[in-house]
């Protein structure tokens with residue numbers, strides 16, 4: 001299916017994801033005009049300096065005016081406010097989308113503000129880094145990554161395809177599913193992993209002071225991997241846990257049940273159970289590498305810190 | 311303090327760590343002769359082919375004969391058997407050491423076999439990758455990493471210094487502490503992180519089959535970091551949990567208490583508590599990067615999988 005070209009693309013929120021979309025769209029010529037807006041005047045000034053937008057709009061409403069596609073790239077709990085602001089500006093046939101890490105709550109928050117002549121098609125690119133802000137984005141962020149669309153029931157197939165074409169143009173593989181299913185899958189692939197990474201780094205921070213400094217020193221044993229995840233944006237993650245509560249609590253319940261079993265095996269010295277568990281988990285990594293979602297290089301091919309001896 | 315040169319270095323167990331020591335010692339000329347042995351004849355054959363040993367010995371006893379320094383590089387629960395085999399061969403003044411990830415249990419298992427004319431100085435290089443076997447090792451593995459020595463009370467300072475000099479020669483920073491303290495620190499920096507990584511990957515593997523395949527597909531959201539840790543050697547990790555039970559259970563207890571608090575904050579929608587927790591953990595990563603134990607590059611500077619679009 002060929003999709004109509006995007007004349008005006010409006011990106012609301014110029015953080016890691018929004019600025020990556022603007023950069024990719026410009027670099028690959030996916031829209032005639034890329035308009036960027038952000039609630040923070042400081043961010044708007046930096047976007048002007050960085051030069052990845054054709055137009056920097058003062059308000060989301062101004063950015064959305066006459067746009068074919070408006071993408072809210074803001075923390076999940078702010079998506080309703082963006083929809084309220086841009087809704088009245090949406091022209092007939094315009095698409096309103098987002099990039100939020102939770103989809104059920106976003107759909108619910110945005111839907112009331114979308115006029116019947118426009119289309120609401122939420123989306124979530126499964127790609128990111130631990131950094132945020134307009135400087136952190138880059139055009140290649142979505143290459144070879146998945147973008148999940150969660151069109152509501154009865155969504156216009158042409159609008160869905162137009163949005164999908166933009167994501168494919170940025171290098172992503174596109175898949176569609178229900179918002180509910182998205183939230184369940186992401187709870188285990190992303191939300192619970194972030195929670196337990198935040199948690200173990202927090203546990204380490206709560207130790208006696210001398211112990212904490214040793215934890216930092218000897219972090220190369222595995223802990224430092226967790227600190228990368230736990231360095232992600234606090235606002236973004238607060239919103240994720242506030243809005244995907246049900247699925248997160250369900251998956252967290254399974255996680256702690258399984259952890260109790262491992263804990264019991266350790267307490268009673270059950271080496272066979274431990275060995276069996278530690279063997280089964282290897283196949284999953286193999287599959288992820290085979291699917292091209294991960295490097296096979298030892299230690300992620302991680303380079304040492306600048307200034308480190310090599 | 312200047313340390314006597316090592317004439318004959320014996321490495322018992324030619325896996326990731328043993329083969330890295332042999333390579334580094336040869337490359338940097340830290341011993342006149344590097345002798346390597348392994349219980350597995352297939353591994354010995356591969357060591358001959360790889361050519362990083364001056365001599366490949368058929369048995370640990372043969373390797374240890376006339377050696378100044380013998381390093382057991384085997385899974386923690388095998389260190390007692392190695393000590394039993396090499397003990398009778400240790401010449402006066404010889405040092406027996408190891409690289410095990412747990413130190414209290416190793417000390418206990420090896421000590422009975424060390425004759426009074428030799429020195430037992432356990433050690434643990436805090437460096438590794440998720441791979442094992444003689445092909446996985448490389449000479450630079452220990453550069454800018456810590457090596458922790460846990461000399462028993464009353465250990466000979468000259469023997470300690472001789473071992474420390476070897477580790478510094480391989481690029482490591484050396485620190486000494488008691489075995490008990492080592493096991494507590496490593497429980498939180500390494501053992502519990504490995505356990506929870508193994509656990510969440512296991513939880514994902516136990517989901518309904520279609521859900522598991524989606525977890526693999528959308529793993530870039532954070533989950534794939536955990537799969538790297540959970541791809542580590544099952545024998546090594548079974549031994550770690552069997553031998554550092556007390557410290558692991560203590561730290562695991564703190565971890566689950568803290569997790570319950572986060573879970574509660576999610577259940578009752580306490581955004582402020584979540585935000586506060588997610589903010590505190592960032593400082594720890596900054597310190598690790600400042601100490602040169604980690605790269606500051608987004609996503610570890612991870613390169614995409616071979617064959618991935620870019």
Ligand SMILES: NC(=O)c1ccc[n+]([C@@H]2O[C@H](COP(=O)([O-])OP(=O)(O)OC[C@H]3O[C@@H](n4cnc5c(N)ncnc54)[C@H](OP(=O)(O)O)[C@@H]3O)[C@@H](O)[C@H]2O)c1
Nearest residue numbers: 013015016017039040073074075076100101128129132133
């Ligand atoms: N980071 C990731 O790895 C990742 C991956 C996939 C999806 N996502 C999703 O992408 C979205 C954005 O994340 P990000 O990492 O790009 O965040 P970010 O770097 O923190 O950027 C968000 C930007 O949106 C602005 N903003 C907040 N509320 C606004 C509003 N009402 N109107 C206009 N601008 C507003 C923020 O300004 P202030 O600084 O003034 O608040 C900030 O500049 C989130 O929903 C997140 O769930 C993130």
Ligand SMILES: NC(=O)c1ccc[n+]([C@@H]2O[C@H](COP(=O)([O-])OP(=O)(O)OC[C@H]3O[C@@H](n4cnc5c(N)ncnc54)[C@H](OP(=O)(O)O)[C@@H]3O)[C@@H](O)[C@H]2O)c1
Nearest residue numbers: 323325326327349350384385386388410411438439442443
């Ligand atoms: N991997 C890491 O990241 C890391 C980091 C720091 C410390 N360590 C510690 O280093 C030690 C070795 O780990 P590794 O990763 O190098 O393991 P590895 O790659 O699995 O190698 C261990 C080698 O020792 C051999 N072996 C086992 N029992 C033996 C015995 N009784 N006599 C002689 N050889 C024997 C094994 O042969 P088989 O294959 O026949 O068993 C294998 O070839 C462990 O104690 C571990 O805790 C590991």
